[in-house]
Amino acid sequence: MGSHLTYIQQGHGGPLIYDFTDTNCPYCHVMYSSEKRLINEGRLTVRYVPVAMIEPSSMSEAVYLLQAKSPAMELSHIERIIGDNMDNKNHAMLPHATHVFDRPSTRDMATIREIELNNGFLREINVDQLPDIIYQQRGGHLGLVSGLISAGRLTVILSKIARAPDAYMKNAHNRVAPVLMGENDE
Secondary structure, three states: OHHHOOOEEEOOOOOEEEEEEOOOOHHHHHHHHHHHHHHHOOOOEEEEEEOOOOOOHHHHHHHHHHHOOOHHHHHHHHHHHHHHHHHOOOHHHOOOOOOOOOOOOHHHHHHHHHHHHHHHHHHHOOOOOOOEEEEEEOOOOEEEEEOOOOHHHHHHHHOOEOOOOHHHHOOHHHOEEEOOOOHHHO
16 A cells, blocks of 8 residues: 555655655644755755644645645745744635535546555554554664654654665555654754
């Protein structure tokens, strides 16, 4: 299943992580801000895996992102708007989906199936909160960090990551192990 994840990649340097994110998850936006700084510094590559779990609008928003002319640019644009409005506590100005699926097109249905596969992957590994980061540890197993973590903890995790080849995510649901962060990991 893991080899069929649909994602939006940002960055081409440093360790590779998969970040499962829902546009309606406030903690996902906070994680994006922490990750973006590291991406811009060339210290991180993130594959954002859109899921639709939190609100009914999550699916149409994820479809919109994946169908954009440049999904990576659109993700950055939306996150910039969301981040600014969250920082200013201006929640009324947060973007919301405008596309309703009364009669989804064939293209919409194909994208919905991709997002449903992403959702199914999280169900298979018994994850029910967001954000979630999956990465390959140096020992070869996949690590899982579920929920919001600080920028400091993210940096500690990055120091423990091996570069993960794409093929490694194949059948990843059989090898994902949660990572427990101790007090002194920050």
